[in-house]
Amino acid sequence: MILILGGTGEARKLAEDLTAREVRVVSSLAGRVARPRLPVGEVRVGGFGGPEGLAAWLRENDVAAVVDATHPFAERIGANAAKAAELTGTPLLRLARPGWQPGPGDVWHWADDLADAAKMLPELGKRVFLTSGRQGLAAFAHLDDLWFLIRCVDPPGPPLPRHHELILARGPYEVAAERELLGRVDVLVTKDSGGGQTSAKLTAARELQKPVVVVRRPPRPASETAATVPEAVEWVLRR
Template identity: 70%
Template sequence: MLGGTAEARALAAALSERGVPVVSSLAGRVARPRLPVGEVRVGGFGGPDGLAAWLAEQRVGTVVDATHPFAERISASAVAATRTAGVPLLRLERPGWQASPGDDWHWTASLPEAAGLLPELGRRVFLTSGRQGLPAFAHLDDLWFLIRCVDPPEPPLPRRHELLLSRGPYQVEAEIGLLRTHRIEVLVTKDSGGSMTAAKLTAARELGLPVVLVRRPAPAGAPETVTSVDAVLARLPRVD
C-alpha cells in the first residue's frame, strides 16, 4: 500500500485484523510521520521501473494507492509500475470538500493562480497549502502570511510571515480563535478533503472570510477509484 494518509492507516489496521499481510510505503517527506499498523517501508523506489521490480520481487498480489490527493507523481508511478508488473491496482481517495451555504470559495487550478488572487481578497493570509508550494507566494511582499505546516519549510518564503508548525486534527473553535488572533482576511488551501483539517473551512464561513481553494490534479489513471476503506475491503480477497 502506498500510504501516508489517515485512510491508509485505517486500511492497514483493518487488513491486519483480517490477517492480510500488508506493507505500507511512505514517501519520507514528513520528519515524524504517523506510522500505520504492520510492516512499513520509507523512501522511494527509483521510479516506476524500480517499483515494478520491487512488486515482482516481493510477489505483491494487489497495490492500493492511498496517497494524498495531490501526490501526483507517486500515483502516476503506481499506474505505470502495476501495468508493467501485471499487478492489480486500486486507488483509495477521500472525497473532496463541498461548499455549504455561506461559503465564499474561489477555485483555482494551481498555487501560482491562487497567489494571483490574493491581493484583491485580503492583506493578511492564512496559508495551509503545504510547505512544498510556498515559493509560489514568496513574491507577495505587500501581504502578511500565517503559514501552517507540519515540518519547517525551505526558502524562498514570503518576506512577511509567521510560521506555525502544527499537525491536525483541528477543532472549529480553536480555528476561529486562530483566525481572530491573527486578524486573518483570507484562507488559502488545497482541496485535500477529509475531516482532519476541514475545521478551518467552517471557521472561515463563520467569520465571513473568503477561501481560495486549489483544485485536485487530474486522476493518474488507476483502473478503479473508491472513496472508503470499506469499499477497498469489499474488493480484496479475504484471508482465512
C-alpha cells in the same frame, strides 16, 4: 502481499483493517514528514526509483495488489503507481477520499494550482492564512505586500514570503481554535484535501464569512477507485 502507498489516515486505517483479517500488508511512506504516524504492520520509507523501480519491487516481492492511498496532491507517486501496475499487470486501486464541496454561506474561489491561488490573493486581502503545506510555498514568496500566517507540520525551506509568521502543528484541528486564527487574517488558502482532519478551518471561515481560496486536485491516472476504507477492504479481499 498487499502494498499500500501513502501515510494518510485512510492508508493507516486500511493497513489496520487488513492486518486484523490476517492479510499481509506493507505500507510505503514517502519519508517527507519528520515524525510520521506509523501504520500497523510492515513499513518501508523512501522512494522506489520511479515506475520501473516500483515495478521491480512488485515483482521481487510477489505483490498481489497495490492500493494507492496517497494524499490527493501526491501526483508523482500516483503516476508511478499506475505505470508500475501496468508494467507488471498488478491490480491497482486508488483510495481517494471525496473532496470538499462548498455549502450555504461559503465564499470560495477555486484555483487551478498554487500559482493561480497566489494571483488571486491581492484582490482578496492583505493578511493570508496559508495552509497548503510546506511544499510549494515558493509560489507565494514574491508577494511582498502581503502578510502570511503559514501553518505546516514540519519546518519549510526557503524561499518563503518576506512577511510571515510560522505555526508548526498537526491536525486534527478544532473549530474554536481555527476561528481564532482566522480572526487574524483576511483570507484562507487551502488545497482540496478532503476529509475531516483539517476541515474545521472551512467551518470557521464560513462562520466568519472569510473568503477561501481552494486549490483544485490535480488529475490522476484512470484506475479503479474507492471512496472509503471499507470499499477498499472489500476490493482487496476479492483478490
